[in-house]
Amino acid sequence: MINEHLPALIIGIPLLAAFATPLISKINDKLRNIFVIGILGATLCLVISLAFNVFNNGIFVYVMGAKSPGLTLPSGYKMPVRIILEVDGMSIFMAIITSIVSLLGAIYSWAFMHKETGKDKYYTLLLILAAGMFGMEFTGDMFNFFVFLEITSIAACGLVGFRINRGESSEAAFKTMVMYTLGALFVLFAIGILYGEYDALNIATLASRIRYTMLDKIALGLLVTGLAMKAGAVPMHMWVPDAYAEAPAPITMILVANSQASLYGLFRVCFTLYGLTISTYTLGWIIIILGVLSMFIGVTMALIQKKIKRLMAYHAISQTGYMLLGVGVGLAVLSDANALNTYGLKAMEGGIFHIMNHAMYKGLLFLTAGAVIYATGKRNLNELGGLAHKMKFTAIFFIIGAAAIAGLPPFNGFASKLIIYESVYKFNPMLSVIAMLVSILTLASFVKVFQSAFLGPEIIEVKKEPKSMIFAMLCLSVIIIAFGLFPDIVVDKIVAPAANALVNSMQYIAAILGGA
Amino acid sequence: MIGTLETGYGVWSALYWLLGLVVLFIIVYFIYSLGGKTVKASGDKGKPFLSGNEMEKEKIHVKASNIYWGFTEALKSYYTPLKGGHTGNINDYVSWFVVVLAIVLILAGGL
Amino acid sequence: MILVLKSVIGACLVAFIGIVFGLLYKGIDRKLHAHMQMRVGPPVTQPFKDVRKLFLKENLVPENAVDWVFNLMPVISLVSVISILLYVPMGVDPILSTKGDLILVLYLLMLPAVCMILGGFASSSPYATVGAQREMVMMISYEFPLAVTIIAIVWRLSKIYSASNIFTLQFIAAHPLWNNVGVFGVIGLAILLAVLLIVTPIELSKIPFDVPEAETEIAGGLLAEYSGKNLGMFYISDAVKTVVMASIVVALFFPYNISQYFSFPQYVDYVIDFAFFLFKAFVVIFVSVTVVRTSFARLKIDQIAHMLWVPVTITSIIGLLLLYLDTVF
Structure with a gap:
């Protein structure tokens, strides 16, 4: 019985638990922490069972309030009007990332936020953020997508400005709010244009009706720019260091998954909504240029930063460039069947695999940065030193995360970067060269952080790291090492269905309209 | 396999x-x-080699801003406009967004 | 199963070859360098005696150093640099040729340098830190020309052949590119060869690019606080890295074998190919390490960074452009 309602449960359970959290925290703090972790753990189990369902049976269509998409309302509408959740390979891929990251963030927050006040609001907003991300990834309806986009924006801004005793947090929250609102309003405008033209809000229906007039081109431009800004592409990236640096460390990890959810929205628009009608070559090149700029400018700005979390935030921008590059190459050769089969599909698999790897190792790095800030209370690299003498676990996890992000074998960053290099070079060799260059610059900046924070004589007092923080970091390290040692299993079972789902947009449309 | x-x-x-x-x-x-044994030195043998100068621990550690001097010095003509572009001003953020929107609309419109 | 056995025995074999021939080449290099300076110089087996003497001394760990990083880095550096030899052809096909390719070799080349850098940083001494960060700046700077060279060669190969293992060094060594390109291609390949020969001494930190270990300026640089068996391990790994870089240059540009001209049984073929490979590696080391070492003075770090980012990069991109023009005409 649960199996029929899985997508709605995955969105609904965190949402309802979010509203129950303030009531439970009035009883007991520890009970509330266990409640939140339990809810997110249950969501993870539901996501895994939905994943098995989707991988075995194909696209999972769930209609809110009816049994099939074709059931009409009494007034005789002949096309799907209800909100439809459509889960294909790409959606469930992003949902796996979101659920793992939210669960580990909640476990880490147990000790990290132990001494702060207002924790009930913190956990409420965390659950709302998780529910909003699941909604963005599962929905098959454009306006519903906008609604969940706004839900995650509000929750994210609240969490970014959580520490209101610091002036920088409030300023960062203000800037994030302005940029998110601007992006969301442009997305709404584009959705409004499409609705006015075609009288439909469902993605599958729109995709089958789009004719690519001038208004559609305007809508495409607005959607691509708005969603790319929310994902953190250069040159609209400047809110990212402010937001990621001022949010508490576990929230930054979940914000990374949030940016990747809007990246998912961008890919859904480009591949499924517009995929059949436009010549994807120019659009692909736009995304590739955004990717290359993000990679290079992100990492060169990161090399000169002095605050530990700002440096890591610039690296998040740079790694987003890798994902845009990989999938952009796939988009550019979508119409050329020969090139698509030789290297286009592999490039997309590389970019999509990189999304999952990035969430894991970036999350680990942000958690170690949080551990450093928790232990010493300082954020500036100029004031730290010699932490590896006392904080051995954090140092080892930092080495694993830094080696993974730099792409050193045998961790998972090397596997996904290998796929990207060895398929993008066929499209244009300079892209592959720039990607390799960015990889070594990434290594350089993390060696800099390791030296100034962890090595050197002991000049700072440290507190001991609590067990829940070490546990969360350990889970991420195990996932990183496992994905690095067995990359072919991950690529065949999880990534290849996602790439195929993006490329075969006819399947997505036929799942709703064909059966109606 | x-x-x-x-x-x-x-x-x-x-x-x-x-x-x-x-x-x-x-x-x-x-x-x-097969090599000799490892000895953790203390006292004068263990101090870092600074040509005989005595320094307290805070001064021994090279700060993060001074690392990679050669790189930032060699690419000064690239870094100065880049650092100048990142002002921190919200008006600049929005203007970059509008500029990119305009470029994408022109390029996508010509598709 | 056979591959598992092959990799275990091959690892032992490759460790022996790497260490012995690496130290031998280091000795020959010192002898030739001395003769070019009108001196007699040390005997050719001097590096073996140096290593033996270093291993007899006491291993001193400074007071402020992070112990586990300080002692672990020399071991990991030597282990990772020997493991590269499993993937590089030395006259014969590489041992693990079906399990690793050129991009893996490129990334594995970063590992010994990073280990040396982390070892230098772990010494917690200002001279060591300055030396180590100079090594890192050099590593950043030489990556662009090296990446352009490698991707240009493989891209040009992929336009001619369509195979599923183009990136493996076995394929690249079996299909040398000089035969299959026109005039533009030959000029482009010559330019890329020159760029790779410039990058080789930079990667090995030899004069004129040995700012990280400048004995006269920063008192030994990143190896300042190392002594005893740790210093011996770094010495050996530097020697093995020379062999690795030379064999990569040989595999990319001169993979020809002479055993096809004689008709000997198969194991004699292996020996002849390996001997010819040793000769070619010696020529590469002579041209790019010994001659350059004798002729030039040391450059400053920002001069090196500027030289690599502007002229050498532009030269390598010109080489790539010439290879591209070769496919058009």
């Missing part, structure tokens, strides 16, 4: 490399153990 990643044009297997590493580690550790 499990664990072998086949990209379209290359191969990578992490398990065989780790196997080679383990064998090599045994060999190299054997060579390493």
Whole structure:
């Protein structure tokens, strides 16, 4: 019985638990922490069972309030009007990332936020953020997508400005709010244009009706720019260091998954909504240029930063460039069947695999940065030193995360970067060269952080790291090492269905309209 | 074979490399153990070599802003406009967004 | 199963070859360098005696150093640099040729340098830190020309052949590119060869690019606080890295074998190919390490960074452009 309602449960359970959290925290703090972790753990189990369902049976269509998409309302509408959740390979891929990251963030927050006040609001907003991300990834309806986009924006801004005793947090929250609102309003405008033209809000229906007039081109431009800004592409990236640096460390990890959810929205628009009608070559090149700029400018700005979390935030921008590059190459050769089969599909698999790897190792790095800030209370690299003498676990996890992000074998960053290099070079060799260059610059900046924070004589007092923080970091390290040692299993079972789902947009449309 | 990643044009297997590493580690550790013993020095032998100057611990550690001086100095003509562009002003953020929107609309419109 | 056995025995074999021939080449290099300076110089087996003497001394760990990083880095550096030899052809096909390719070799080349850098940083001494960060700046700077060279060669190969293992060094060594390109291609390949020969001494930190270990300026640089068996391990790994870089240059540009001209049984073929490979590696080391070492003075770090980012990069991109023009005409 649960199996029929899985997508709605995955969105609904965190949402309802979010509203129950303030009531439970009035009883007991520890009970509330266990409640939140339990809810997110249950969501993870539901996501895994939905994943098995989707991988075995194909696209999972769930209609809110009816049994099939074709059931009409009494007034005789002949096309799907209800909100439809459509889960294909790409959606469930992003949902796996979101659920793992939210669960580990909640476990880490147990000790990290132990001494702060207002924790009930913190956990409420965390659950709302998780529910909003699941909604963005599962929905098959454009306006519903906008609604969940706004839900995650509000929750994210609240969490970014959580520490209101610091002036920088409030300023960062203000800037994030302005940029998110601007992006969301442009997305709404584009959705409004499409609705006015075609009288439909469902993605599958729109995709089958789009004719690519001038208004559609305007809508495409607005959607691509708005969603790319929310994902953190250069040159609209400047809110990212402010937001990621001022949010508490576990929230930054979940914000990374949030940016990747809007990246998912961008890919859904480009591949499924517009995929059949436009010549994807120019659009692909736009995304590739955004990717290359993000990679290079992100990492060169990161090399000169002095605050530990700002440096890591610039690296998040740079790694987003890798994902845009990989999938952009796939988009550019979508119409050329020969090139698509030789290297286009592999490039997309590389970019999509990189999304999952990035969430894991970036999350680990942000958690170690949080551990450093928790232990010493300082954020500036100029004031730290010699932490590896006392904080051995954090140092080892930092080495694993830094080696993974730099792409050193045998961790998972090397596997996904290998796929990207060895398929993008066929499209244009300079892209592959720039990607390799960015990889070594990434290594350089993390060696800099390791030296100034962890090595050197002991000049700072440290507190001991609590067990829940070490546990969360350990889970991420195990996932990183496992994905690095067995990359072919991950690529065949999880990534290849996602790439195929993006490329075969006819399947997505036929799942709703064909059966109606 | 499990664990072998086949990209379209290359191969990578992490398990065989780790196997080679383990064998090599045994060999190299054997060579390493033939050496003299490890002594943690203290007193004058253990201080960092600074040509005889005495310094307290805070001054010994090279700060993060001074690392990679050669790189930032060589690429000064690239870094100065880049750092100038990141002002922190919300008006600049929005104007960059509008500029990119205009460019994408022109390019996508010509499709 | 056979591959597992092959990799275990091959690892032992490759460790022996790497260490012995690496130290031998180091000795020959010192002898030739001395003769070019009108001196007699040390005997050719001097590096073996140096290593033996270093291993007899006491291993001193400074007071402020992070112990586990300080002692672990020399071991990991030597292990990782020997493991590269499993993937590189030395006259015969590489041992693990079906399990790793050129991009893996490129990334594995970063590992010994990073280990040396982390070892230098772990010494917690200002001279060591300055030396180590100079090594890192050099590593950043030489990556662009090296990446352009490698991707240009493989891209040009992929336009001619369509195979599923183009990136493996076995394929690249079996299909040398000089035969299959026109006039533009030959000029482009010559330019890329020159760029790779410039990058080789930079990667090995030899004069004129040995700012990280500048004995006269920063008192030994990143190896300042190392002594005893740790210093011996770094010495050996530097020697093995020379062999690795030379064999990569040989595999990319001169992979020809002479055993096809004689008709000997198969194991004699292996020996002849390996001997010819040793000769070619010696020529590469002579041209790019010994001659350059004798002729030039040391450059400053920002001069090196500027030289690599502006002229050498532009030269390598010109080489790539010439290879591209070769496919058009």
